[in-house]
Every structure is written in C-alpha cells, then in structure tokens.
Amino acid sequence: MLRRLAFLGLLLPALAFADYMDHFAQRDDVGPRKAPSLGDARLLLIPVEVKGFPPIDRARLERFFSPDDEAGFVRFYETASLGRYRPRVTIGPTISYDVCPLPVTQFPRCSVARGDINAFSAGIDLLREAVRKTDEAGIDFTQFDVNGRAGAPDRWADGVMFLTNVPFGGIAFPFAYFNRGDTLNGGVGGPLVVDGIRISHFAVAGDSDVLVMVHEFAHLLGLTDLYDEAGNYAGLQLSVMGAWLYDPKIVLPDAETRFRLRWANWLQVQGRQRLTLRPVETSGDVARVGIGDEYFLIENRGPGAFDQRLPLRGLAVFHVDRNVQSVSAQGSFPKLGAKEGDFVNRILDCVNCDAWHPYVRLVQADGAFDLENNRPFVPADDLFTPGTFFLNDASNSARSKSNPVNGSNFYSGQPSGFALNDVRLLADGSIEVTLDAPSSGQCEERLCAEGEGCAPVRCAETLKTGCSAATGTPLLALCVLLLEQRFRRRHRR
C-alpha cells in the first residue's frame, strides 16, 4: 500500500519540489527544470571558439546535428524515443574569443578541471555572455520554443547547448539555480530571458566533442548519471547515461530511462506470459515485471545504427530500485531526491555508485558478477540468450559482495515472483521468452494521466502459446504443468 501511495504521489503537481536530473521522480517540471522530451523540439547549439585551441569544425557540427547523419544526434534521439521525440538543431553563429574568456589566474591554459568549483561563477558569466552575443548576432530565440510541458510553446527554451573548443569535459549546468546576476532582460537571478524566452539550463561540452554532448543533453531531458563517478566499477552498461565512454558507437538508453521518458512500448507482465520482444530500437518493447518502486525491465538489445559494440542480440535485464538515494527523506518526493537542489547530492553521491545495490543494475546471465567486480562487460555472457534463465534464489537472502547470489529476489532477499525462461531468438531478430510475474494486481499502475507511454500497451495477455486459449481453471492448470515440463527438459540440456 505504501508503494502504491508513493506512486500516486508522482502524479500530483508540486512545482515547489521540482529538481533537475531526477530521472522523472518529478514529472511536472518540464520547462523550469527539464526540457520537453516528447514531440517536436527546436534546439540551439552555440559554438564558442577560443584562439590557440583546435578550431571548431563547423561542417562536422552541421553534419552530426543534422537528421541526415544516421549515427548522429538527431537520429539517436529519434531512435531512442521511438520517434516520439524529434529534435531539430540550429547551429548558432560561432562566438569567437582571441584570448581565453575565463580569468587567467584561475584557469591557466583555459583548461577547466573536472569538479573545479571556480568554474561555477566564471561559467555562469561565460554562458550569459555567449547567449547575449548570439542574440546580438541576430538569432531570434522565439524559434527555440515550439514545445513545453503540454506539448505547446511555453516561453521556456526547448533546449540550449554550448560547445567549446577549450579543454573541458562536459556538464549539464542548472544555470537558473545558480544564477544570482543579470538575466539579460533587466532582471536579477534565475533563468536568462531572451526575446521573452527563458533558458533554465545548458548542456555544455568541451574539446569540440559532439559525442559528449549526446550525454549532456540527456541531462536536460531530466536524466541523472548512471555511471560510477568513484570508479569502483564502470557503472550501468547499455546506457547512454552509464558506462558509455563517448566513443562513436553511441549506446542507446537503458530500459528504465526509456520507460521513465515514456519512450517505451510498455508491456506489463502478470502471471506467466510467453512474450515476443522485438528489437527495442525499432519497437520500443520493454517488458516490466513487478510494480511500485522495485521491479525488473527486460528489452531486446543488439547492434544497429547504435549499440554497435554489441556483437550479438539478446535480452538485457535491468533490476530497478527507485528507493535508492533517498537524499531528501523528508518531503513528498523522497525517491531519488526530487526536492530542489537534490541534484547536487546526486552528483556528489551518485545513484548508481553502489555496484551491488544501484538504482539500475544490469542482471548478468552468467551470474559471475563480473560487472560488480569491475571486470569487463561481455555481451555474449551477460545478455540473456537461448539456454539461459533467471529464477528465484531459494536462500531468499540479501545479495551482497560477500553473498553473491544470482536470483530474481528483491534487494531485501524476498522473492519478487520474477522468472525468465525459454529464450528463443527468431530470424527477424525478435526474441521469445517466458516471463513470470505476480499473478494479480499488476495492471493498474500508470506513469501519467494521458498520452503515449503513460500506461502499459498490454498487461496479462498470454501470447503465442498453445495454451493461450485456455480459460477454464482445470485446463489452465494443465497448460501450466505442460509448460513447466517443457522448461525443465530444456534446462537439463
């Protein structure tokens, strides 16, 4: 019951508790704290070039941010979102500086070290200046607001990026939260306001690195980091917010991210179901087992225009626990800390830093816990492919480094009711699988009141088995028995 109440709490509008980068613990703050992530969007990228560093290759920028680049920024977001989010990017005029615009005493060689607190105030001034110069160069900012929380212009920019050629990693910067100075329209503090359009935060990347921008921009959409800042392990695999190292083989979002952003074709499981999960990059198919704040998500991942590092196709299984990192235990939105300012805590003490109990954990088919022990991700061993399965661990004990039991149990050790069996790869890349979930009460949960991705597209439908027509109880029991025997036979091999 408590779980249910917490879930309903997410539906209540409470902008006072809005926060950045909370993975949609708060869903109603698109505009002031998040960029819209559904529908058409018009984004602005501001290139900032400082002399003495490798010049920005504008032709490369134009290409990577054009919808024509099959492995570029726009196609990435269109693919990840199932075409539900359709950004178009305008590359603004290059803002040029003859010398480093940052104070030379604090930033010799114009290099900004990761975590340098001095960069905050200097960065605020630099971002404000870049927006002012872009405005003065004749750019009309009203064109960058075609979307908003209700899908219509809302006088909040759809998304603004800042790409520079100076040595700097990347950051999603909540400008409005930190700004105590000029807003460019005569005001003081909060968002910038240009041509009547408010800008709350920026995605920033240095070294002219457009790949870093793919990740940083995802923060503007409300996502938090899912890699391990402390480096005890790489963090979440198979996630643009996770262990991806910004190489050209861009990694798609993990299933939880897809689910939260309403980019999934949500298939809620109840009881035992035989499902066909199509490749997620073309179908959005995400099966969910369990409800509330702790559950499992299953999707079909494999190589395509993205995820090219995967040598094969298989099922990725994610164990999600939204209770992780309750940095604001008080207040209405404790999960992931969605109170304003909690994002600072999430950056300092990230939600995925505990390899054994992160917010999102990739369950590995081989049960060897290589990822938790900072050993490499091996897709052939870690994805669920024919011959693999995932069951409850009978000890019902809590998993930890000293007790590495590979069961489908909750983190408490209690059985979750989740089982995965009988994986079959089809010629078209789809994967058939039998999933077990609790037998009732699974179909009512909603992410939002209306719109795509708010509700399961299917729940509790048994598909593609000879037993699907079984409705009478004795007949159903017989079918379940036959299925059980079939599984046992396969698992013995």
Ligand SMILES: [Zn+2]
């Ligand atoms: Zn990040």
